[in-house]
Amino acid sequence: MGHTSLEKIIALQKNPANIRNLCILAHVDHGKTTLADCLVASNGIISSRLAGKLRYLDSREDEQVRGITMKSSAISLHYRNGDQEYLLNLIDSPGHVDFSSEVSTAVRLCDGAIVVVDAVEGVCPQTQAVLRQAWLENIRPVLVINKIDRLIMELKLTSQEAYTHLQKILEQVNAITGTLFTSKVLEERAEKEKEEEKESETLSGDQVFDWSAGLEEVDDSHLYFSPEQGNVVFASAIDGWGFSIQQFAHIYSQRMGIKAEVLLKTLWGDFYLNAKAKKIMKGAQAKGKKPLFVQFVLDNIWSLYDAVVTRRDKEKVEKVVASLGIKVMARDLRHSDPKVLLSAICSQWLPVSQAVLSMVCEKLPSPLDMASERAEKLMSVGARRFDSLPAQTQKLKTVVSLLVPLQICSPNRNGLPISQVKIVPEGCSASDCVFEVPHLSCCSMESIYLLMGRELEDLEEVPAGNVLGIGGLEECVLKSATLSTTPACPPFTPLNFEATPIVRVAVEPKHPSEMPKLVRGMRLLNQADPCAEVLIQETGEHVLVTAGEVHLQRCLDDLRDRFAKIEISASKPIIPFRETVVRPPKVDMVNEELGKQQKVAIIHQVSHQVISQVMDGLVTLTTPNRLATVCVRAIPLPQEVTQLLESNSEVIRTLEQINMSLREGKSLDISLRTLEAIAGLKDQLDSLLQGRKWRNAVERIWAFGPRRYGPNILLNNVDSYQRPSVWQCLGRGDKTVEAGAQAAVLRDFDNSIISGFLLATLSGPMCEEPLMGVCFCVERWDVQSSAPAQHQESFEEDSMSHKALADNKVERSSETSAQEEGMASGLGQAERRPEPASDCYGPVSGQLIAAMKEACRHAFQAQPQRLMAAMYTCEIMATAEVLGRVYGVLGKREGRVLHEEMKEGTDMFIIKAVLPVAESFGFADEIRKRTSGLASPQLVFSHWEVISSDPYWVPTTEEEYLHFGEKADSANQALKYMNAVRRRKGLYVEEKIVEHAEKQRTLSKNK
Ligand SMILES: Nc1nc2c(ncn2[C@@H]2O[C@H](COP(=O)(O)OP(=O)(O)OP(=O)(O)O)[C@@H](O)[C@H]2O)c(=O)[nH]1
């Protein structure tokens, strides 16, 4: 445990005012783990010579091999700052996007964060993401600009150029904070105005109109990073040095007799030293003078590098060592690698651990200072307002007796995940009985640990305000849970995840008898990883869903080595698709204008199996007992609407919950913010759904699907049927519902129609993938309220024969349900034969569900169908020489370059591109190989995109025959994707394997 004993740490844990819980956040490879090494070395846990090389917190084998962090790890450090002693609970997080969920959990546990930025690469996509995450969790960040040595050795900048470069980086980081801040202020302002409006409605009197944005009054200076505020450290973690300007202010105030306060204000900025007047003056840039920062700080470092590394000037080195008053061992002086000498000097002169740790102790809050705003945010979930929570619960806020619970990271014992938890006030001991909310199960913690990087120390009790590990929760916690000693504590808001799990594989044990072990292992993996999802598909396969390729690999390794401990085999990645419809195309595949005739031909060809009436895309279907009829039409939603629905799925889900409780007759106290979000969504939909086709569409929305919050809409166009609007919680548009007899009957079956729609949107007819961007309009819906009760023998027979007939058909199209086919072929006899209400077809509501589902599917097929592919975006940094190859790889994989720009101050290009997920496997590796490791992209899921080619396309016009030939067997990407999915799911695939076999066989012989 280095030179801090366990007793010492236990003693320090009792003083929350001197505890700092912090995490290190950055873009991948910006040097988090290296910096953590330096901090760990300061506690003597590892040797300072190995700091930066060992990467102590990367304890997993695959982390060391790949050189990237994949799991967060926590360690407790001791630091003496002046006369105060501090306990620092440090979490090193991964930077790779695949693991961004680890960042979310780390941020939730901490009160502060060290944001690391590479001095050469500057602000990268993940830097923005982590700053945003820190902001959303209300934790305070400090900044470390790392890898300054690269400015000297790689970019060969002069100290003056480096200063300008550093200024720019700082500006970029502050710009991000600025945007986050502005949007928050504007939001608050809008909220306040709303409340004021309400008040002023009641108080009629003089009105004052204020149109300022509110930004002027708010002091935001403490939010920004600036060296004079003391929240920025400049460092080179690999060489072991780092400084804040406080250190230099201290040095020069002693050496030159300038007041430290003056130096603090002037060391960073446009100031220079007028040696004659012995004054510090403003306007260095205008007068062409060296700024103080360059003269007093950077020049020293530059000349040290010059003497030690570049010129290897022994005498000068000795002089410097003497003047700094430090001791360097003779062994280091003679070492063949100048870097060793450099670290030996720097780590004594400007030890990075001291600069960073003292900044952390001074600038980051202790657990006692948890912002009340943060506590409120954590406790108000979904639509509930904080003030609407029970009084007992609200009281908890001041006590903040909350545990923030998350499974993550850390080494484990016996392969079980250790939950990493922060206790906020009352503390806990190993015998405590802990409740879980909302299902409120009671569990007891078996053991608690202190997390020490690669090791765990058993503890008896942990006082409030610390980060600790809890063992023995695997039976009662599924993925994450809120642990509390009182049932009054509400479950905390869910974590904000940046990554979407998108890559799925099916796994199975090598030996089928080991299935139970695999199942258990997968359950543990599901607990241990916040982003991995484990599920069993209808086909019985065990499926693992991960954020990306690297994440997938880690999950499989974990499963094999830690959780299941058996040999497993994984399928190829299963790529998700979406199904949609588009407007009928205006031109054919050879860009000839399509006449009306061809369009009709297309529709016919697609709907050759539709047994119901199809007229102009309108599908009419009757239930088997012929009591109910629905007419449905499918229309493509505008792209913007689909996007809006996608991005607002949370709002829609909340809306659905509210409607559900309204239906049940309960009333909810809905927060103003939620109502605003719902109203905002409605207004946006209103503005996007314009035109004759969509008149009054928003008011007529019946449901969203699949799962009640997806990107598809069901519209109610039935004239005779008015139902409560989905927007009823907003209070407006709530029309009085007609209470006619017909409407009442329809209302009884309202749910069946919605269920049918939800089923249809969950798996489409193309390859049973979910639908997206489709609007189904119910144009007509009749239900006969009563039916003649007599039972006719002959009909029974008849319907049986239809069933038999239907069974034959199933082979051809597995997805058409037997009942519907039977019903439809019996359609012609509908008028002649009345039939019983409780009949062989089962309850009416069930039939209606099936009929509605089929109607939706046929309506979908009556439109031009398209597949949608999941797309990744990636940002690739590459030098000019390898740019061509990067484009080559992108082109081969159907990637599209969005834009390309030069990174300021470097010779790097930044290329932003999108790439289909289906083509992405091995992409990062291929790019790295083709560019000799110079470019390494990170793929982030961004959106769904319609594949323009029609999978069902066959040549219909003369020109198309000419161009593509009769078989048109040139590659149809969409068809390939579709058939691959169908084959995987065991669905019927229409394929001709060999045609004209004889001809092919004799072809070569004749020649
Ligand atoms: N030149 C230079 N290289 C550095 C410095 N700090 C770290 N590196 C190098 O940068 C690479 C990445 O360092 P890590 O500490 O693993 O980076 P990380 O941020 O932890 O990376 P992830 O955890 O994978 O996101 C390693 O090869 C380090 O040697 C530095 O100050 N100067």
Ligand SMILES: [Mg+2]
């Ligand atoms: Mg790391």
